[in-house]
Ligand SMILES: Nc1ncnc2c1ncn2[C@@H]1O[C@H](COP(=O)(O)OP(=O)(O)OP(=O)(O)O)[C@@H](O)[C@H]1O
C-alpha cells in the first residue's frame with residue numbers, strides 16, 4: 209500500500225532554467241524505510257520539500273493517502289508528514305531548545321505543561337535529555353540536528369522525511385540516530401524517507417532505494433538489488449558500498465566465484481565464511 213505518491217512532477221526554481229525535478233514519479237510504501245540516493249544537486253532536497261507540500265510542483269501531482277496535498281489543511285499536513293531539514297539552522301527558530309520542540313504540540317492545541325512534557329520526552333529520545341533550557345544558538349551542529357529531529361518526532365508523524373540526517377554527525381551518533389529511526393519504523397510502522405549520498409548507510413538501513421540523477425529517478429528497487437547494481441550506481445555518480453566494491457574486485461580480478469555482492473559487514477562475514485568452507 210502506498211502512502212505518498214509524486215506523479216510526474218516537474219519543478220524549476222524561479223530564476224533558473226534547468227528543472228530541479230524533471231517528470232519525476234515516486235511511490236512511498238506504508239511502513240517502509242526508503243532511501244533517496246543522489247549526488248549533490250541531483251534534486252533530493254527539492255523532492256523532499258515537495259513530499260510535505262513546502263514546494264508545489266510546476267506540473268504533476270503529489271498525494272498523501274490518495275488525496276492531493278493541496279487539499280489538506282496546512283497544519284494537518286505538517287503534522288502528518290514531518291520534515292527534518294538538511295540544515296538545522298533552517299528549522300530551529302525559538303530562543304531555547306524546549307520552546308522550539310514545544311512549538312508543534314502547542315500549535316496543535318496542547319496546553320503548556322503537556323507540551324513541555326512531550327518536548328522533554330522527545331529530547332530524551334534523541335539523546336538530548338536536559339538540553340531543554342539551553343539556548344539554541346549555543347548547541348553544536350550535531351546537537352542542533354538532534355533538536356530539529358526532536359521537534360518533528362514530538363508531533364508523532366505518519367511519515368518522517370529526513371534530509372541528510374547523518375551529515376555532520378559523528379559515526380557512532382549517526383548509527384544511533386538511524387537505529388532510533390529504525391526502532392520507530394518497527395514499533396509504530398512509521399514510514400521513513402531518508403536522503404543521503406552515503407551508500408554504506410543505505411546498505412544497513414534501507415528497505416528500498418531510489419536513485420536520483422539530474423532531477424529524475426533512474427533506478428528504484430529493493431536495497432540489495434539497487435546497491436549492488438554497479439552500472440546504475442556509477443552512472444548516477446555514486447559508488448558501491450565499500451564491502452560490495454571489495455567483493456566486486458575479488459570477483460573480477462581474483463576469480464572469486466559469487467553471484468551476489470555482500471553489502472554490509474554482516475553479509476560479508478557470512479560470504480567470507482562460506483568461501484572458507486566454515487559454515488558455522
Ligand atoms: N533556492 C534555489 N534556487 C535556485 N536553484 C536551486 C535552489 N535550491 C536548489 N536549487 C537547484 O536545484 C537543483 C537540485 O538541488 P537540491 O538542493 O534539491 O539537490 P540535492 O540533491 O539536495 O543536493 P545536496 O546533496 O547538495 O543537498 C540544483 O541544481 C540546485 O542548484
Ligand SMILES: [Mg+2]
Pocket residue numbers: 252253254294371
Ligand atoms: Mg540536499
